Amino acid sequence: MTARFAESGGGARPLHVVTPEGLPAFLTLLDPPARAFAEGAEFAAGPGEVLLLPDASGAVAAAAVGLGGAEARARRRFTAAAALARLPEGVWQIASGLDPEDAAEAALGMLMAARRFDRYADAAAPKARIARPEGVDAARIEAVAAGEALIRDLIDTPAMDMGPADLEAAARAVAEGFGATVEVTSGAALEEGFPLIHAVGMAAGPGRGPRLIDMAWGDGPALTLVGKGVCFDTGGLNLKSGASMGLMKKDMGGAAHVLGLARTIMALELPLKLRVLIPAVENAVSGPAFRPGDILRSRKGPSVEVNNTDAEGRLVLADALALAAEGEPGLTVSFATLTGAARVAVGPDIAPFFTGEEGLARALPEAAAKVRDPVWRMPFHEPYETLIEPGIADLDNAPKGGFAGAITAALFLRRFAPPRYAHLDVYGWNPTAAPARPKGGAGSGWRALLDCLPGVL
Structure with missing residues (x-):
């Protein structure tokens, strides 16, 4: 992994x-032989097209992408990142007349293209390295690249090495690097204070017990x-199919997101008071597993009827959000790989978000366009509130019918969240390799x- 120039x-x-x-302006910068070479190669600056420019001896002296x-x-x-694997060994300096956002x-x-996940197999890094560029905030870019690398590494790690205790260790490592504090609630204290988190995680094996990381x-x-930290999701007694279970190591993707974002915030020394809450569990199947039809009491008080044990993410987030609401949380944002409905709606690339904060609702899409990180606002549609009210309990964790699954999940979370709240229903996985975005x-x-x-x- 690398995240530095x-x-x-x-x-x-x-x-x-x-x-x-x-x-045309680029060609005028070249000396006549190099210009003739570029024209002879019919370099048209197409997406990802790479041109290696020789010097008088024939050695590569410059390149263009x-x-x-x-x-x-x-x-x-990230089209320019396609060049990294095709450049000869050495240090390269980005030189362009691009606007600041493209640069x-x-x-x-x-930087993201240079990252390699080599914990389980050799993965040679590109021989070319990129020097600190001019005209951009290089320190910020390094911090963002390091945050993204952390997110990817955590998600790519299989559940055998990324259980609740391992996620806690990852959080502690991030905290220690920047002088943050970490408190963890587990065992009897978790059962008493965070009953939904405990119920979801209590069927896991020895050493993989549930916990709340603060x-x-x-x-x-x-x-x-607040980040969903379901380190593996079998679906519980509503067991997933093998095909659906195959990617469930990524169900702690919300936790990975908040740790990557927190690391970046701390690296940039942003002037804010940061709190990160991660309910870390494994939704496993064993004798103590919670059951369909169970009615669970939440930390905040409302009871929840479990109509599907595979809708566990909203349960663990509910207790964490309730804790946030007890203090002075300011703006609270949750990240979670929460619903398949969100993927059906917008696919893997786009993060749908829900918020009642109109300022954030305007600012987030504008920022997304600027930094090429797409989001799409979805509604807290009030008439759907009745869908999460089963009658036998205060709330239903899995409304029947299948309609508006992302919205009903967000409405469920809002019942527990502080007033200033936003929720992002992320996928956490790139299904097809692309420049700077490998599969994973x-x-x-x-x-x-x-x-x-x-x-x-």
Whole structure:
């Protein structure tokens, strides 16, 4: 894994990032032999197109990578990162006449493309390295790349090595790096104070018991992040099919998101009071497993009828959100791989979000467009409140009928959340490899939130 720019020592070769509309200006920068070479190679600055430019001896002296036209740039993120695997060994300096947003995306994409997950198999890093670029906030880009790398590493790690205790260890490692504090509630105290978290996680094996992780750092306007930490989801007694269970190591993706975002906030020393709450559980099957039809009492008080043990994420988040609401949480944001309905609605790339905060509702999509981290607002549709009210208990964790699954889940969470609240229903996985976005764990929506935080806290 790498999330830092290389030191050039003055010897970096230039890597030009070129759009078709900027191609004529780029060609004028080249000396006549290099210009003739580029024209002879018919370099058109298409998306991901790479041109290696020789010097008089024939050695590679510079390179160019195309971004494609405006339509291509709108359809494909981090295109410039495609060059990294095709550049010769050495240090390269991004040189471009791009606008700041395109330049920042190119630099971030290069760092993310250099990341390798090599815990279980050799994964050689690219031989080319990118020097600290000019004209962008390089320190911020490094912090964001490190946050994304952490998210991906946590999600990519299989459940055998990423149970509740391992997730706690990861949170402690992040906290120790920046002087944050961590408190963990487990055992009898968890059963007493967080009954929904305990109920979901109590069937797990020895050493994999449920817990509530509580991290605190900094001072200033308050931000509370709550992340779903279901380290593996069998579906419980409503057992998932094998096909549906195959990716359930990623069901702690919400926890990974809030840890990656928290790491970035602390690295950037943002002036805010940060709290991170992670209910960490494994939804397993054994004798003590909670059952369909059980009625559970929540930390906040309302009872919940369990009509599907595979709708466990909203249960553990409910207790964590209730804890947040007991203090002075400021803006509270939850991240969770919560519903298949969200994926049906917007696919894997887009993070749907719910909020009653109109300022955030305007700012988040604007930031998402700026940093190329797409989000889409969905409604807290009040008439659907009746769908989560079963009659025999205060709330239903899995309304029958299957309609509006993402909305009813968000409405359920809102019953427990503080007043200033937003929820992001993320996928946490990239199903198809793309530049800077290999197949596997992936962050979504958190970079957009980071960008707009100063204006919404």
